[in-house]
Amino acid sequence: MDHSIHQPGADPWSVAAIEQNRAWLTAYLLGMVGSPGMVDDLVQEVFQIAFAKRGSFEAGRSFGAWLRGIARNVALRHLEQMGREPILLTGACLDAFDLAAAKAGALDLVPDAQERRLAFLHECMEKLGRMARQLIERRYIGGESAATVATQLGMSVSAVNVGVFRARAILAECITFKETGS
């Protein structure tokens, strides 16, 4: 099932509507290109192209799917410029990736979704184990590299990376549960 990523009847070109799509679009582009320093600019590029092509958007179609199509092209062009291959090779991979993005986009339809999500994040952090919580805090609050965290905690860099991934997965599950109730 695909989801329309703007409020039915709302103006998709308003600042509020654009902001509503920023979170999932940022994740979408980061997942595709893996260039954290470039993602903000790529998101902006998607919005610009979308606005320039707004005349071609047909009412009643999925706005989110339309944005994802633009984002995919922006990501592929960026990767081509960087001389890199896409990380998602097959249609099945892209479909699975798009499905996850569509679900995330649907969560953003709730009013004040971002504020609620940050509140849920606080609650979900409390549920992490001591080490998982420490890894997240050091990486995201302390801004420390995985290598620095590894050195300071006496772990391997691989263990830090895997630990952060697992901790984030717990947070994702917890936040999604709180937002959807399932």
Add this chain to the structure above:
Amino acid sequence: MKEPSSRVAELIELHLAGVASHAEAEELRQEIASRPELAQHLFGAAWVHGILHSSASESAQAGHPAVGAKGASSMPPVRPGAATRRRLRTPSSRPFRNTASRPQYNAGRTSWLAIAACLTVVASALIFIGSPKQMPGVIGTLRDVDAGVTVASRGGAAAPAAAGMPIYPGDVISTPESGKVTVQCVTDDRLEATTFVFHAASEARLWQDQGGKRLNLTKGTLVCEVAVQPQGRPMVVTTPHAEVEVLGTRFRVVASEETHLEVDQGSVRLLELMSGRETIVSSGESAVAKGPESLSSESLSYVEIMETFDTADSAAANGWTGSGNRSNGMNFGWISGGLGSGGAAGGVFIRATDINYFADTSVGTLSMTGRLRLAGTLQLNNLNHDGAFCIGYFNPEEGYGNFLGLRFMEPTRGVKGPFRCYAGVEYEGVTYMDVIELPQKTTLPFDLTWVGRPDGSGTLSGMVGGQNVSIPVVAGTGNFSAFGLLNGGTGGHNASWKTSNCYFDNLIYSATSEKHSKQ
């Protein structure tokens, strides 16, 4: 849905951090191709990554702890901008001074800070010592680390250093007033004989590209032992005053008010940035490269102008004009009030494809081979979300074809996010920039100086909003005929995408002496 294996988890982490090697990216690609559901895990990881970044960013701006920090939480205090700020940290914020002293460049002069000459290893070839597997992208590793040494990654705040810590391209290493650290270089995942010893009160940024090793020493003392570098990939050490190119040798560099170089073995090419003079410094010799304050007044072909925008008439009389002012239907130009007394330059900046400007077009023809200054006060406001504008040197007919100065882009990460400010130089389609994040609704000073060399290369350095900038730019050519505000060329043409009023006042900029004589 089955959880990813530890290896896949690690690969996704490396991918999202932008540090996966080609081999690791290929491994992840094949893993996802064989199990497409892993793509959902990839998205989920990126999604929570964004939430955590938003939390850290919002908290840093608000000055309170981020995620999960309730009551007696064990969470450490938030360091402002720790997770989001991306900037160069250099100490070169002191504005350059003009004095009448002659430039000095004394090959053979010995005026060194005392450094114990305890170097015993002769590195005459590229020697691999052991082969511990390093993380991809690692260019060095720390050893002999004294207390107080820190490393700031390009995406984060300074963290305490420890022996064995890997160094990545863009990392900034700082030593305390009494302490030192050694960096042993890594090439292709293998330790190399090249070492850098940073002595007390030093700060340097390291990176490596296809051109070879690069090290920007902004202050302090550096002792290098450089193994013979690959053909066509010389190591280059830059300071605020000099550039040292080396193929394989042992030397010391001290960057303070001027840059001292002493070569123990081999020879290096030393380029004094301010004068463009080059010399070969050989074994047993030393040299001093002076800063811009040593230039004679005769060698400075440009004068500095201050525009206070007290009235529209006075601004116009001083050469400020352009298609971007209010009378031409745009929303920026001379503004009554705004910032300081009298008036200011600025207003509302929309995203636009058309180029518009409000600038002093009577500055004459300014070359990138000269010394250009741009300084003043800026006020950034934002009620809407989008909009982009620039201040600097340009040609009205070319827009961004030749541009030197600051570019401001709309805030990111929500309407309360910081403006992105890019300091740099653009010509022939090439951009050299670094991101400085500036908060909304604040008044900030900026003071940058471009010091050009005869071939058009040079360094843009100084301060923006309390953050230091030093950007070396390779050779190019460019002339400018205007200084001021530039808007457009950003794609999208939508008047609803705009900033609210942003102002500039008390602008200091360079002009030819002819301009000065007219005033």
